[in-house]
Amino acid sequence: EMARRERQGRFALLCLDEPFAFLDPDRQMETLAYLREFLEETGWQLLLFTNEPAQAERARAVFPDCQLHKLG
Helix, strand or coil: CHHHHHHCCCCCEEEEECCCCCCCHHHHHHHHHHHHHHHHHHCCEEEEECCCHHHHHHHHHHCCCCCCCCCC
């Protein structure tokens, strides 16, 4: 559905909930770099959820212009 909307020029949002929980820190950074490339190519927006402060900081390192919100 998201790919179809992208082809139609509509807003696309990728929501990920703890996607890197079982990856070691090096693999997390590698995967985040691939994710950044994908987002730059497609223009999609990302909403990433994590309970781990270290994972949030790694995401911030790859996406320095991101907004970080702490809930609850």
